[in-house]
Amino acid sequence: MTYGTSGGDRQSKNERREAAREKAKQLRESQRKKDRRSKVVLQGSVIIASLAILAVVALVIVNSVKTPGPGPRNMLSDGILIGQDFTATPTAGLKAGADPVPNERDEESGVISIQMYVDYFCPVCGDFEKANEDQLTTWIESGAATVEIFPMAILDRLSQGTKYATRAANAAACVADTSPDQYYDFHNILFANQPKEGSAGLTDDELIALTAEAKVSSPRIVADCIEDQKFKKWVEDARSRAQTGPIANSNVEKIAGTPTVIVNGLKYTGALDDAKAFSSFVIQAENTNFNEKSTSTPTPTPVPAQ
Template sequence: MNAQTPGQPLPPKKDRRETARESARLMREEQKKREKRNKLFLRGGIGLALVAIAAIVAVLIVGSVKPPSPGPLNMASDGVLMQGDGTTISAVPTAATAADAEPVATDVSALTDTVNITVYLDYLCPYCNQFETTNAAQLTSWLTAGNITLETHPISILDQSSNGTKYSTRSANAAACVANYQPDSFLDVNSALFASQPTEGTSGLTDDELVSLVQDAGVTDEAVATCITDQTFSGWVKDATDRALKGPLPNTELAAVTGTPTVLVQGVQYTGALDDAAAFEAFVMEQATATADDSTDSGE
């Protein structure tokens, strides 16, 4: 309604109604324009938000797809091979596996004077601990005497059982760090990791605690501590685990690892009791005898 000049008479009632209707029409049109603009802004905002979300998802996906990682020294087969000379135990030196290279299987044809034992293990696995606790002394004795070689493959299949800390990967990484920098201490660290094994479902040892553990086990190379806290070989641990689970496993007819511990003697899987040292010893002797018989037959 138009303002009236003081003292000026109001327009007729009919004109006032038409003026009110026109004013209402203009207000409705302006409201429709505002609503249309708001819809356009909303759509644009949603579109920008979707673009932003898509970008974030893409970054996360790209970040989660990590390239293969180089392996540690002395683990070209994805495992560390230990041997004895009658008095001491030492690791067999090998070059590191390049990030884009496949592991090199141990040449067991060059190890005909020994019984070759291979163990795939997870440091959070209680059954692996059972096997280690039961047979460590006998294995060490055989190794020292030069009667066997022992190849240990640390893998990580129980990461989901450590409250998100990925203890299996971190402990396997610690073992790989030792193999890389101070390989002759590997068995001592291996035993220490099982002696301090956390319970499944707990967070496990921290990286700093793993550093203290390997140092208490006799590791003096300062580079090992940094390797552990930086988780230098965690990517390699995943790759080695994938290879073990996918197969094929070298030097055996066993297709792949389906659980831990997987224990192979002369390429034959041990399926006996893990807490029976006598049963395992009998199995080792059986495989040693079978191999000797095969060698004799082939030489006739």
């Protein structure tokens, strides 16, 4: 008897071998297609991720390049000019990116020009206000002097993160924009309610309540302006302009700190909490107008230190 494999069996094995090869070929082809798809997906993901990164970088760049903010009406000079009977001089608002336009002073009129750069969170500004509010009010009411007030925000870092100096200056700008003739009252009320340096300052609701105390017109518009911090960017820009200088029509190169008080173009360097010293300076400055060659300021009458 002969033992072995029949031709049919050999053919069956060959077919199975060929089928295995074909299956292996199909698997390799399928894997190559899968690899190509994975490569395409990976490349697409890299491109999308790259575009997302570029978008984030572009957004950061755009946000870091802050565009100037338009200013409030009646503060074209970056300040508001208060005249007789506490009436503000009306002006347009400063356009975004434009330079402030100084108020012209009539030197022949005999009216004293007083400019005040103040931070409503600054305790020394509060001391000056407390000492001089009465005589400033008298001079303005009688028409003997005009007072131009420039709100600044320097002391944000001292308000526990609430940026009270900026919020107070913005509130002042909101009042100037829609209720300029009540600005002087609001200015005095802000100092009368000045929070302590190092505190969180007043809330927006408390600032809004103070505008009501000043009897502003359009109180809802003023309140919305305060809540939205409408002039926040202008406050920042105005501070930068003042700190860069020069200060127009004066012997002041730039504002180094608050309060800075200028009378007829001459910087007051006397005691800020002494009304007599300031009054003496004003009397002397009345006949010592600033000009381009001015290098000195009137010296206030010496008084004993408090």
